[in-house]
Every structure is written in structure tokens, then in C-alpha cells.
Amino acid sequence: MDGSISKLRIVSLPGPDTGGKGVTGSIGVGDILQTLTTKIFEVQINPETISRNFSIKYNEPDTKGTPGTELQFDKVNPEELELRFILDGTGVVPSAGLSADLVGSIMSALPAEAQGAYVPVRVAQLQAAVYDFKDESHRTPFLLVQYGKLVFMGLLLNMGINYNLFSPDGIPLRAEITLKLKAHTPFKDSMALLSLLSPDLSRHHLVLAGENILRICDDVYEDEKYYLEVAKANKLTNFRNLQPGTQLILPPIDKTAKR
Incomplete structure (x- = not known):
């Protein structure tokens, strides 16, 4: 929880x-x-x-x-x-x-x-x-x-x-x-x-001004380390500068899996 x-x-x-x-x-x-x-x-x-x-x-x-x-x-x-x-x-x-x-x-x-x-x-x-x-x-x-x-x-x-x-x-x-x-x-x-x-269903997130992928991952998954999975799901090549208004797919992630 x-x-x-x-x-x-x-x-x-x-x-x-x-x-x-x-x-x-x-x-x-x-x-x-x-x-x-x-x-x-x-x-x-x-x-x-x-x-x-x-x-x-x-x-x-x-x-x-x-x-x-x-x-x-x-x-x-x-x-x-x-x-x-x-x-x-x-x-x-x-x-x-x-x-x-x-x-x-x-x-x-x-x-x-x-x-x-x-x-x-x-x-x-x-x-x-x-x-x-x-x-x-x-x-x-x-x-x-x-x-x-x-x-x-x-x-x-x-x-x-x-x-x-x-x-x-x-x-x-x-x-x-x-x-x-x-x-x-x-x-x-x-x-x-x-x-x-x-x-655990894939969710969607509308990027607001000032947000970045690390902050979004920390808010949603309680860990910044999942940013690569989010970037892959959205086919992002330059995810350091997200444009406000971009809609991201936030995929389900098994936090119990070994990394």
C-alpha cells in the first residue's frame, strides 16, 4: 500500500x-x-x-x-x-x-x-x-x-x-x-x-509545467529508478525535458522483481 x-x-x-x-x-x-x-x-x-x-x-x-x-x-x-x-x-x-x-x-x-x-x-x-x-x-x-x-x-x-x-x-x-x-x-x-x-493497470499522466520523469516516477512508484521503464513505454529518446501537455503512459511495474 x-x-x-x-x-x-x-x-x-x-x-x-x-x-x-x-x-x-x-x-x-x-x-x-x-x-x-x-x-x-x-x-x-x-x-x-x-x-x-x-x-x-x-x-x-x-x-x-x-x-x-x-x-x-x-x-x-x-x-x-x-x-x-x-x-x-x-x-x-x-x-x-x-x-x-x-x-x-x-x-x-x-x-x-x-x-x-x-x-x-x-x-x-x-x-x-x-x-x-x-x-x-x-x-x-x-x-x-x-x-x-x-x-x-x-x-x-x-x-x-x-x-x-x-x-x-x-x-x-x-x-x-x-x-x-x-x-x-x-x-x-x-x-x-x-x-x-x-x-497495477497502466495509468496515464498529463505532464504539468515543471515536472520531470524522475519526479513523476517518485510520485507514482515511490522510486525514481523506474524512469527507464516509463521512458521505454513511451518511446522517449529525450526524457530529460518533458513538454507540458505531454501524456505519458505509466505502465504496471512489479516492485518485487529482482533488478
């Missing part, structure tokens, strides 16, 4: 390759990895409560006037998940450092005086990830929620935003977000999808 705090993560998954067979098709790992760089949202502050709702549907026989009729089992309804979390743009929440959420990392790194844009940008990012229609399929995205041992795949039912603090210019500085989702697993290779959430 590296001592870092695990953040609740919401991933907007690309649609399966249905091949005209409905929504039970397969999906390419390459498509998922591309999605993880653009459609991943990590909460700024982990939720205090998470609600999971389970229900069963029964049919009541149409036997009028007969007391005590036994209910007949119909089906187990899909699980529903409700998340509540806060976005704070007042600058009082410390930056979480490196994250798979590129937008969140950049916004969190802004100086306190520039945090006024935090809430509007993050709300727009979340909406694009969970709510916006996909042109090719004319539906909202499939979503994967991961937090600790909780792994939930489903569709958005409702997104609520409660703004409760504003700047003198009327810009929202704090928002309470409520998401309600219904379980749905449309992919044949769901276990392959879930394996992509492993902490």
Missing part, C-alpha cells in the same frame, strides 16, 4: 460492439483504455454515505374476495445505487495530487484564487461522463462505479445538483451531487472490464 486515499471513481464506458445482437456484445480493451483517459471522474471528497437498494417483484393472483392469497415470485429487480458527494471550489480542499482523472488533477492544481472555475468545470465534466447522449447509439453511457471493494455497473436514473454557496459574481463555489443508478451489465467480457480497475 502506498498510503494514498482511494477516491470513488465513475467511468463512462464505450458502448459494446453489438453486431446487431442487442446490448450484450463485447468491447475492445483498447477502446476502454482510450475512455479511461477522457471519461473518468473521481470525486473530490469521498461520500459519507452510499445507499444500495435491493427489491423483489411479486405478482398477486387475481382472486378477488380471497383473503391471505400467497404472493407469487416474479423476479429480482436490478440493484439501485445512490451516491451523494460534494464539489468544493473555495480552495479549502487540498489537492489530491496525481489522479487518473486528468481534468480533476488539473483543476485541483490551480492556485486558490483560480478555484472559482472548479465547480462549473467539474459539474460539466461529470455531466458529460454520466448524462450526455452518445451520438452513435442515441443513449446515455454505461457507467462503472468503483470505490474500495464496491464495483457497480449500470445506467444513470437521475442526477441532482444542489448549489449552496456562490461567489459575489454568482459563480457556484459548492455543489452537492446526487446520482441514482440502476444495475445493468451489457458486456460479455465484464470480468475483463473489472480487471482494468486494478491498481
Whole structure:
């Protein structure tokens, strides 16, 4: 364990390759990895409560006037998940450092005086990830929620935003977000999808001004010596002067292997 705090993560998954067979098709790992760089949202502050709702549907026989009729089992309804979390743009929440959420990392790194844009940008990012229609399929995205041992795949039912603090210019500085989702697993290779959430998965990092490969390796792997593996994975020939805006692949590294 590296001592870092695990953040609740919401991933907007690309649609399966249905091949005209409905929504039970397969999906390419390459498509998922591309999605993880653009459609991943990590909460700024982990939720205090998470609600999971389970229900069963029964049919009541149409036997009028007969007391005590036994209910007949119909089906187990899909699980529903409700998340509540806060976005704070007042600058009082410390930056979480490196994250798979590129937008969140950049916004969190802004100086306190520039945090006024935090809430509007993050709300727009979340909406694009969970709510916006996909042109090719004319539906909202499939979503994967991961937090600790909780792994939930489903569709958005409702997104609520409660703004409760504003700047003198009327810009929202704090928002309470409520998401309600219904379980749905449309992919044949769901276990392959879930394996992509492993902490050993190759991650992506957007290089910021002043960063170098040694510092990045020290932050991610807790050791500068892995810079050669990172340089090799990114086919870097001159890695001493990384340009801001460069996107690096951070490959999984077995720290127990003999070197």
C-alpha cells in the first residue's frame, strides 16, 4: 500500500460492439483504455454515505374476495445505487495530487484564487461522463462505479445538483451531487472490464509545467529508478525535458522483481 486515499471513481464506458445482437456484445480493451483517459471522474471528497437498494417483484393472483392469497415470485429487480458527494471550489480542499482523472488533477492544481472555475468545470465534466447522449447509439453511457471493494455497473436514473454557496459574481463555489443508478451489465467480457480497475493497470499522466520523469516516477512508484521503464513505454529518446501537455503512459511495474 502506498498510503494514498482511494477516491470513488465513475467511468463512462464505450458502448459494446453489438453486431446487431442487442446490448450484450463485447468491447475492445483498447477502446476502454482510450475512455479511461477522457471519461473518468473521481470525486473530490469521498461520500459519507452510499445507499444500495435491493427489491423483489411479486405478482398477486387475481382472486378477488380471497383473503391471505400467497404472493407469487416474479423476479429480482436490478440493484439501485445512490451516491451523494460534494464539489468544493473555495480552495479549502487540498489537492489530491496525481489522479487518473486528468481534468480533476488539473483543476485541483490551480492556485486558490483560480478555484472559482472548479465547480462549473467539474459539474460539466461529470455531466458529460454520466448524462450526455452518445451520438452513435442515441443513449446515455454505461457507467462503472468503483470505490474500495464496491464495483457497480449500470445506467444513470437521475442526477441532482444542489448549489449552496456562490461567489459575489454568482459563480457556484459548492455543489452537492446526487446520482441514482440502476444495475445493468451489457458486456460479455465484464470480468475483463473489472480487471482494468486494478491498481497495477497502466495509468496515464498529463505532464504539468515543471515536472520531470524522475519526479513523476517518485510520485507514482515511490522510486525514481523506474524512469527507464516509463521512458521505454513511451518511446522517449529525450526524457530529460518533458513538454507540458505531454501524456505519458505509466505502465504496471512489479516492485518485487529482482533488478
